[in-house]
Amino acid sequence: MLYIKALHIVFMVTWFAGLFYLPRLFVYHAMAEDEVSKERFKIMERKLYFGIMAPGAILTIIFGVWLLIDYAWVVYSSSAWLISKFVLLAILILYHLHCGKLLMDFKHDRNRHNHVFYRWYNEFPVILLITIVILAVAKPF
Numbered sequence: 626m627l628y629i630k631a632l633h634i635v636f637m638v639t640w641f642a643g644l645f646y647l648p649r650l651f652v653y654h655a656m657a658e659d660e661v662s663k664e665r666f667k668i669m670e671r672k673l674y675f676g677i678m679a680p681g682a683i684l685t686i687i688f689g690v691w692l693l694i695d696y697a698w699v700v701y702s703s704s705a706w707l708i709s710k711f712v713l714l715a716i717l718i719l720y721h722l723h724c725g726k727l728l729m730d731f732k733h734d735r736n737r738h739n740h741v742f743y744r745w746y747n748e749f750p751v752i753l754l755i756t757i758v759i760l761a762v763a764k765p766f
Contacts, residue, residue, distance in 0.1 A: 626696060633688035636681050641754055643678030644717075647724050648747035654731055655740040663734075670728050682721055689714075710760045717753050 647670060654666035730736050738746075759765070 626692075629688055629691050629695070633685060633692055636684035636688060640678060640681030640685050640721075641750060643673050643681060644721065644724070644750040645747070647673050647678065647728070648743050651727060651731065651738075651743040652740045652747065655736060655738060655743055667732055670731060674725060674728050678721065678724070682718070704764065705766045706760045706764045709766075710757055713753055713757050713760070717750070717757070720749060720753070 650666055650670050650673065654663065654670065657663045657666060727736075727738075
C-alpha cells in the first residue's frame with residue numbers, strides 16, 4: 626500500500642510540475658514576437674501537456690482511486706476534508722482542461738490574453754496545491 630501512495634505522490638508532483646510550467650510557457654509565448662519563437666513554444670507546450678501533464682494527471686487519479694478503494698474509503702468516506710479534497714480535485718481537473726483549451730488557442734494562433742493574464746493564471750494551481758496537501762495531511766475536519 627505504501628508503494629501505491631508513493632506512486633500517487635510521484636505522479637501528483639509530475640502533474641503539478643506541468644501545471645506550474647505550462648502557464649509560464651504561455652507567458653513567454655504571449656510575449657514572443659517572431660514566428661520561430663512562437664512555433665518553438667507551440668512544440669514545447671504540446672509536449673509538456675500531452676507528454677507529462679496528461680499522463681501525470683491520469684496516473685495521479687488512478688493511484689488516488691486505488692488508495693481510496695483499498696484504504697481510505699471505509700475510514701474517511703463521510704469526512705468533510707475528503708469531500709473538500711474531491712471538490713478541489715475537480716477544480717484542478719477543470720484547470721488542467723482549461724490549460725488544454727488555451728494550448729489549442731495558441732496552436733491555432735487564437736490567443737486573446739496578454740502575458741500579465743498568464744502570470745496571474747499561473748498562481749492558481751499554487752493555491753490548490755497548498756490547500757489539497759493541507760487537507761490530505763492535516764485532515765482538519
